[in-house]
Structure formats: structure tokens, C-alpha cells
Amino acid sequence: MLKIKDLHASIDDKEILKGINLEVKAGEVHAIMGPNGSGKSTLSAVIAGKEEFEVTQGSVELDGDDLDEVAPEERAHKGVFLSFQYPVEIPGVSVTNFIKTAINESRKARGLEEMPANEMLKMIREKSELLDIDRKFLSRSLNEGFSGGEKKRNEIFQMAMLEPKLAILDETDSGLDIDALRIVANGVNKLKSKDNAVIVITHYQRLLEYIVPDFVHVLHNGKIVKSGGKELALELEEKGYDWIKNEAVV
């Protein structure tokens, strides 16, 4: 599904990603771990197509198509979803209105009619129940005055509504207490299928107890320095990132 080949990306002429190779197949869950500043968030932003980052070498392919010239919204239409580490506030735009617009824009891009209101409402009801979201929450302005936990839950709610092919969860666990973490992880697990894939970007192993990855990759200084199964996450937790850093130097 996703093929990243020798990806180099920089911002303001500073190279952040220095040759990433990664392949994600449908039905898989990949975890990307690494210390602060290793390039985790940059990787997610580059996959989503954020324009401040310049891809200087290599490629990102989705289902065999090179995404290089593809605008962020078109990537979204193709099924790429990014759960933001710091979701932005949009005052005056309700959660419902926002998600309705997002869904209908994607449908429009696919040549479909707008989703009928009753269908939309039914879907909203189902997905909000799945994530234990209070209906009142849906009429609030997007992310305005939301707690850290509410913001992340809202991200996963949007993911549930948009049903992406490839979901990238960027530090979704940060700012969550254990209960919220469990709800969010449960939501993600229920949405997982053999047709979609998830990339979990995290600093800690904690979230991976709930969303169990098939593969774990360790990112350091803009490169994947180690890959393995889920046990790698545990090993990292035990030995700390210094272990990887030292190994990378060697």
C-alpha cells in the first residue's frame, strides 16, 4: 500500500529525513519509535504532503502512485489520514460541520453525491458511540477549549468517520490519561481491517500495549536504524534510546 524509498526531506535547507525506506501493506500495523527530534513528525507530515517540507530525494508511493506532485487534500481523498499531534482550533466551526464538509469534499473528489443527512447522522451516532463521545461535544467549535484528551479523541472520531486506507497516528498517546488511552486504542482496533493500514508514531511503548504492532521501526537522526517485531518496543523501553544511539554510532 505505502512504499517509501530512500526518502530525503528538508525544511529551510536543513535535512531532517536522510534516506527512509519503509513498506506498509494492507492489514498491517507499523510503529515508528524514536527519541525527540529524530524526524518522526516530519515523516508523518511529508507523507501527508505538508508543503513546507521539501522532498529532495526518493519517493513516497501509495498503491503504486507517486505522491510527489499530489496536493495534501488529494492525498486525503486517496485515503491518507493523519491524526495530528497538535490539532488546530477552528472557532465557530462545529465538529459536526467540519466532518460533514470533509466527508462531502472527499465524496465530491470521487464523483459521488453529498452524503444524505440521515445517513450522515446515523454514521455520526455510531462512531461517536464507538469512541464514547458525548453528543454535546459534537456541536462545540472544533478543538476550541478542548482538553488534550478531547482533542485526540476528536482526531480518532474523524478517522472513524473518514474511514481512511492509511492512518498515521502522530503521538496520539501524548496528553492522554490511561482511560482515554484505552478508549482511543479500542477505537483504532475496531476500525482496523485487512484492507487498511495504521502507522503509529510514538515516543513510548505504552500505547503499543493497546494497539499491537506487527512491526516496530526505530527512527534516529532521520533514518530507520532498526526494525523488528513488537518485542523491539519492549526492548527499547527497557534499554532506552541511548542503546539505539550508541548502536547507530557503531
Add this chain to the structure above:
Amino acid sequence: MAYTEEELKKELETKEYEYGFYTDIESDTLPVGLNEEIIIAISKKKEEPDWMTAWRLEAFKHWKEMEEPDWANVHYKKPDFQAISYYSAPNKKPKYNSLDEVDPELLETFKKLGISVDEQKKLAGVAVDIVMDSVSVATTFKKTLAEKGIIFCSISEAIKEHPELVKKYIGTVVPQRDNFYAALNSAVFSDGSFCYIPKGVRCPMELSTYFRINQAGTGQFERTLVIADEGSYVSYLEGCTAPSRDENQLHAAVVELIALDDAEIKYSTVQNWFPGDKEGKGGVFNFVTKRGLCEKNAKISWTQVETGSAVTWKYPSCVLKGDNSIGEFYSIAVTNNFQQADTGTKMVHLGKNTRSTIISKGISAGKSQNSYRGLVQVNSRAENARNFSQCDSLLMGNECGAHTFPYIEAKNKSAQIEHEATTSKIGEDQIFYCNQRGIDTEKAIALIVNGFSKEVLNKLPMEFAVEAQKLLEISLEGSVG
């Protein structure tokens, strides 16, 4: 003329201004310039009674002694008032019983505006008094209104048919010598709307009027007078679109509202005059005086969505004369490219327990300048007056400006006045967030702007709100690269 037509065609092709077209209807236009003879000629053409002619001449006398104000935060080349034609009316005097009799070209114009009378007729509860180049050419729903004793007609007709009402109220809220533009309007006003709601009557439908500037080089001087008698209610909608013009056009309207004891007037405006092109060439100068007078327990709400005009100078105000009266002002002003807007309100608290609310949303893009100018004045006898003002500015890009000039004059110690102001900018992060959810940049801006303006959009009648939302989107198209 052919040259202008050619140019307009070109503008139409580029579709920069959606309503930029020109209707070729023969017009009866007076020679350019302004003097007493012209004023008498205007009055004569309109078959006005002598008192009206005298009133116009008196206004002209004041105007000659006045100077164009320059305190507003706008810069433009002052119009040459002697180079303007002050009267233009469609030649074929229209008096129709059905739409079939109406000039097909005129109907075509309405169609382009998206407000075909046909459609309007079907739209339940909306009576349209269409003012095109100064003379009212179509009035619908008159019968329904007449049954309730409501008078809704052109001001010219009112001068003839209801002189006692016009004579009693015209100039009582905006005197002839109020300001330079109001004096000019009083002298030369061509037409406009008149509305009277009798005691205790709740007007069963939204009243709307569409104004259009249509004749090249013709200024438009509309005069509107709305009187809500004791205990009555009316909601009045005013929507403006204008065809593209290469030279600047002057628009100096006067609107007077009178809400007698326990009456309520809701006055909503969508203003979309030609804003000029991307280089700041052309566009309408919009110098408007709008003011309402509230008697005891009365309420006046102004709601405006201002997206057009090259230069806007407009302060819909309320004089809260009666005890317990309420004044409200809800405004969205959008400026793009080289547009300049200096708009706001005046709330004059004279009576006891008077209350006023001001919500102003300014959106600036391109190289435009957007100013809020507001005055809250509490008179010494206005015990327990209250005001709440909120002025929010939204900036797009780095070359535009947002300014806030709030003035407060409180002469009574019991007054409670609150003022809040915020300035924000549409950020790249907000846009990227929307993009990532599949929403393209134009749509994202529309969404953010609509969210920002929501408190004001909510105050508009339903059908107007939808139109206004579309206008916001059109006005800001291409404002972010």
C-alpha cells in the same frame, strides 16, 4: 458607450466579478452637474409636491456650505460632484400586472442576479420591491400587505400617496444637514423604499428590496424610510449588487428607521457593489448614512454583511431615545485586494435602562484596509445604560490591515460599558489541517471565515444567510495563493 460595453464583456469573460454585467435599457438621463435647476428638474420629473421641492432645495443650500469629510481611515480621489448625472430612470414606464409584461432584458438582469421575480414569487413570504436605477419597476405581494394596512412602496409613490407620513418623518432621524453625503442625498435622492407598519401589526413576511446601479456614470442616491408604529414589528432586507464599472461610482444613500413605542425593526443588508479590480481600479464609493430612532421599549437591530465597494463609509446607528429601548449592530465587513472599509456604529443612549450590543467582525485580505469605528455615547440622563461591544478582526496574508477605533463617552456614572477586541490570522497550520481532511484551500478559508462570522450570520434571516455565506466565499476567492 460601445467602448464601455466592450470592456464589460471582457470583464465578464474573466468572471472576476460575478454580477458584472450591463443591461441595455434605454434611460432617461439628466445632464451632468448639480445646481438648483437640476434639483427642480428631478423633483418635477418625479411629479413631486412643492413642499418636497422646497425640502430638496433647502438641503442643497446646506450641502453647498459643507465639506466632504476626511476623518475616516480611507484614501481615495474625491469625486467631482459636477461630473455626475443625478437622475436616470428606465425609459419605458413600467406598470405591470404580471411578469409577462416586463421588459425581457430586465428579467434577464434579475436572472443573472439569481433573484428572478419568478423565483421570488415562489419563495414563500418574501415581497420584493425591485429598485433598478432609481425607479421602482416591480412590486409584488402588495395586496397581502395592504390587507394588514402595511404600506410598502417606492418613496416617490409614498410622497404622492402618503404625503402626511413622509412629511412628518423624513429628515427627523437624519436631518438634511447631518453630514455632507446626507445633505447631497436629501437634495437629489432619486428613489428608494418606503415602509409603514400600522399599530400593533406584525409584518407577516420579510420585506426586501434589491438595489442596482445600472447606468454608466450615474450616481445612486437612495432614500429609505421605515416607520414601525406602536407595538409593530417588521424585518426588512436590503441586498445590493452592482455591475462592473471602470470609473468609480458614487453611492450615497440615506436610511431612516423610526421605531415608535414597543415597536421592533430588524434591518438586514447584504452589500456587494463592485469592489474594483485586482489592481484597485474602479469600484463603488459607498457613503451611506443609516440611522434609527427608538422610542419607549422599542428595538432596532442592524445586521450587515459588507463585501463590496472600493471605499465604504458607513455607520448604521441607533438613537435610544425612549426608556428601555434596545439597539443592536451586527456586522461582517470583508475587504480584499485594494478595498477600504471604515464602518461601525453609533449607539446614543438618551433614555433610562437603554441597552446596546455591538458585534463587529472584520475580515481583511490582499492589500485592503478594514477599520471598525464605533461610538458609544451615554447621556447624563440615561440611568443604567448598558453596552457590550465586541470587535474581532481576521487577517489573511501580510499586506492587509485591520484597525479598531472605539470611542466611549459616558456622562452618567451608572453606565456599564464593556469592550472586547481580538485580532487573529488564518494560519498555515489551520489550512493544512483542513487540507489533510480533504478540504481544499479555498473551501478551508470559506469554512474558517464562516466560523469566524457565525455570530453575525446567525442574525440574518435564513434565505439571506445562505446568500451571505456564498458572498463571503466569492469575495475572498484567490486571496490566498
